[in-house]
Amino acid sequence: MVQTAATNKTETDKPENPLEKLSILLETDMKRVNQLILKHMKSDIPMIPQLAGHLIAAGGKRVRPLLAVAAAQMFDYDGEDHCKLASCVEFIHTATLLHDDVIDESEQRRGKASAHVIFGNEAAVLVGDFLFSRAFQLMVEIGSLPILKILSNASATISEGEVLQLTTTGNTRITREDYLNVIRAKTAELFAASCEAGALAAGGTEEECAALRSYGENLGIAFQMVDDILDYRTPDAALGKNTGDDFREGKMTLPVVLLLKSASEEEKEFFEKAFLRTETQKTGDFEKACTLMEKYGIFEKALHEAESYGQQAKDALTGFDKNPEITSLLSGLIDFVINRRH
Amino acid sequence: MVQTAATNKTETDKPENPLEKLSILLETDMKRVNQLILKHMKSDIPMIPQLAGHLIAAGGKRVRPLLAVAAAQMFDYDGEDHCKLASCVEFIHTATLLHDDVIDESEQRRGKASAHVIFGNEAAVLVGDFLFSRAFQLMVEIGSLPILKILSNASATISEGEVLQLTTTGNTRITREDYLNVIRAKTAELFAASCEAGALAAGGTEEECAALRSYGENLGIAFQMVDDILDYRTPDAALGKNTGDDFREGKMTLPVVLLLKSASEEEKEFFEKAFLRTETQKTGDFEKACTLMEKYGIFEKALHEAESYGQQAKDALTGFDKNPEITSLLSGLIDFVINRRH
Numbered sequence: 190m191v192q193t194a195a196t197n198k199t200e201t202d203k204p205e206n207p208l209e210k211l212s213i214l215l216e217t218d219m220k221r222v223n224q225l226i227l228k229h230m231k232s233d234i235p236m237i238p239q240l241a242g243h244l245i246a247a248g249g250k251r252v253r254p255l256l257a258v259a260a261a262q263m264f265d266y267d268g269e270d271h272c273k274l275a276s277c278v279e280f281i282h283t284a285t286l287l288h289d290d291v292i293d294e295s296e297q298r299r300g301k302a303s304a305h306v307i308f309g310n311e312a313a314v315l316v317g318d319f320l321f322s323r324a325f326q327l328m329v330e331i332g333s334l335p336i337l338k339i340l341s342n343a344s345a346t347i348s349e350g351e352v353l354q355l356t357t358t359g360n361t362r363i364t365r366e367d368y369l370n371v372i373r374a375k376t377a378e379l380f381a382a383s384c385e386a387g388a389l390a391a392g393g394t395e396e397e398c399a400a401l402r403s404y405g406e407n408l409g410i411a412f413q414m415v416d417d418i419l420d421y422r423t424p425d426a427a428l429g430k431n432t433g434d435d436f437r438e439g440k441m442t443l444p445v446v447l448l449l450k451s452a453s454e455e456e457k458e459f460f461e462k463a464f465l466r467t468e469t470q471k472t473g474d475f476e477k478a479c480t481l482m483e484k485y486g487i488f489e490k491a492l493h494e495a496e497s498y499g500q501q502a503k504d505a506l507t508g509f510d511k512n513p514e515i516t517s518l519l520s521g522l523i524d525f526v527i528n529r530r531h
Numbered sequence: 532m533v534q535t536a537a538t539n540k541t542e543t544d545k546p547e548n549p550l551e552k553l554s555i556l557l558e559t560d561m562k563r564v565n566q567l568i569l570k571h572m573k574s575d576i577p578m579i580p581q582l583a584g585h586l587i588a589a590g591g592k593r594v595r596p597l598l599a600v601a602a603a604q605m606f607d608y609d610g611e612d613h614c615k616l617a618s619c620v621e622f623i624h625t626a627t628l629l630h631d632d633v634i635d636e637s638e639q640r641r642g643k644a645s646a647h648v649i650f651g652n653e654a655a656v657l658v659g660d661f662l663f664s665r666a667f668q669l670m671v672e673i674g675s676l677p678i679l680k681i682l683s684n685a686s687a688t689i690s691e692g693e694v695l696q697l698t699t700t701g702n703t704r705i706t707r708e709d710y711l712n713v714i715r716a717k718t719a720e721l722f723a724a725s726c727e728a729g730a731l732a733a734g735g736t737e738e739e740c741a742a743l744r745s746y747g748e749n750l751g752i753a754f755q756m757v758d759d760i761l762d763y764r765t766p767d768a769a770l771g772k773n774t775g776d777d778f779r780e781g782k783m784t785l786p787v788v789l790l791l792k793s794a795s796e797e798e799k800e801f802f803e804k805a806f807l808r809t810e811t812q813k814t815g816d817f818e819k820a821c822t823l824m825e826k827y828g829i830f831e832k833a834l835h836e837a838e839s840y841g842q843q844a845k846d847a848l849t850g851f852d853k854n855p856e857i858t859s860l861l862s863g864l865i866d867f868v869i870n871r872r873h
Binding site: 232233234236237287310311312314315316318319321322323325326328329332334337338342344345347348349351352353355356365449509 | 574575576577578579630633652653654656657658660661663664667668670671674676679680683684686689690693694695697699714747754
C-alpha cells in the first residue's frame, strides 16, 4: 500500500481533516489552479521555474488558493476567474516566502533546504519579484478592477506588516496590539483577500464579500497565533520548520508578549538577555524559555486568544447556506487550524 | 548666488541639457508627480518613508517619469492619469534599485550610502516590495486595464532580465545577443513601458503608442550601453557610483563582450582570471582592463552600437508634430544620453 509522505496515511484512508476534505471536494478547481501555477511559472530563464518549482513543489498546503476557490464555490460559481485568482494568491504567498527566508536566514522551508540556501539570496529576491509580477499579470487577465484593488491593497499591507515585524524584532516592550498589527498585516490580510476576492469573483454581494473577508481575516489571525505557539513546541521534523526559530531571531510573538507580562523580574532578565542578544544564546536557553512558558500557562493563554478569533471566523459564516457542505468544512477548518500539532 | 548640487550651475543659468529643459517645460506635471510620490510613500510604519525617502530624495534624474509625462504631452493631454502613471513608474524603478543594491552589495547609490548599508538588507528588500505594491495600487487608481497590462508585463520582464543577468554574471562565453536580452529586459523595458503607457493614457492610437514604445526601448538600450561603458571610465565622484563595479562583480557588459572578441589569448587569460575570480582581484587589475579596452578601441565600438540604437529611437519620433517642442527635446535627449560623460 502506497504511503503519501505529506499526510503519512494510506491512499485508501478517508481524508482526515477539513483541509483534505476541501481539497477533494474542490478537486476539479484545484487541478486547474495547479495547471495555471505551472503554466505561469514558465520562463525562458531556466532558473526561474527551477527556483519557483523548488518551493511550490515542496508541497505547501495551498491553504490560500483553497480559500479563494471555496469562497467562490459557496456561490456555486461556474466561471474560471476564481482559479486564476487562486493561482495569483499562491504566487503572492510564494514570493513572500522567498523574501522571508532571505530575511530570516531560515535554512529550511517545508522540510527542504530553503531556496536561498541552494540558489543564493540574489536569485531568491529576484524570483520573488518575478512571481509577484506574474501575480499581477494574472490579475490583469481576470480583468476585474475591484479584484485588482483588493489584491494590490493586500500586497501593500503584507509588506508593511513585514517591515513592522522587522522594526519590532527584539523590542521586548511591544504590546499585544503591536503583535496583532503585525500578524493582521503579514498573515491575515492574504487570507482575508483570498476569501473576499473569491466571493467577489463569484458575484457575492457587498455584505457577503465582507463576511467572507472577516472569516478569512480571523482565521488568518488564529492560524498565525497557533503557528507562533508551535514554534516553541513542535519537534523539528513535523513541519519541516526549525523549531525555536522565532526565539533565535528575537521575533516578538504572542507567547513572548504574554510571558513577559507574567514572569518574575529575574526570569524576565534571563529571557531578555537570551532573546535580545541572539548571537550569544547558549545551548539550553531555548529549552529554559519553553519551561518558563509552561510554568505560566502561556500556551493555554495564547491558545485561548486564538480560539476567540476562531469564534469570530465562525460567526462570519452565519447565513451562508447555499452550499452547506463547503460552509461546514470552512467552519471545521477553523478548529483544525487551532488544534493542529504542527 | 545659490549653487544647486545636482547640476553644479548657478540658478540663473539657462538649462543646459534636454533633460533639464524637459523638466522645466513639464514643470507643472512633474510637481504633481512629486506630490503623488510623497503622498504614496507615506505609511504608518516610519521606516518605510525614511528608507524610500532616502533613495527618492537622493535626487535621481526622474528620467522614466519624465518620459511618461512627455509621451502624454505629445498629445496635449489635460487629464491626471499620466502623473499617476509617472509616479508608479518611479516606484517600480526605485523598488528595482533597492533590490539591485542588496544583490550587488553596492555601497553607494546616487552619491549617498546605499539604503541597505544604512537600514539593512532585510528592510531594503521589504521596502522594495512595499513600493512595488504601491505602484500597483496607483495603477488600479488609474483604472485602465490596458495600462495595467503594460506595466505588469514590464515588471515581469524586468525581474526576468535581472535573473538572466545573474545567471550570465562571470560567464565570459555570453554573446552580444545575450547581453542585449539582459539590458532590453532590465533597463529598456521600463523606458518603453513609460512611453507607451504615457501615450495610451493620453489617447494615442495603437500605432502612436507602438512608435513611442520603440522610442523608449531604443533610448533605454542606448542609455544602458553608455552606462556600461562609463563604468570603465568615469571618475568615482561624478555619478556617485563606484566606477569599476561591473568589473569587480564580473558583470558581462558590452565592453567586456567586445574586448574578449578582440584581445590576444594572453590578454584574454589575464582578463578572465581577474574578472572571474572577483575575490582575488588585485590593485591595478581594473586599470589594466581599462588600458586593454583603450588599446582595442572598445569604447568607440561600444559607443557606435549605442548610436545605432539612438538612431532607431530618433526614427521612431518621425511624424509626431502635434507638440514639436517636446518631440525636439525627446530627440535631443537621445544625443544627450549618448554623449554624457557621467
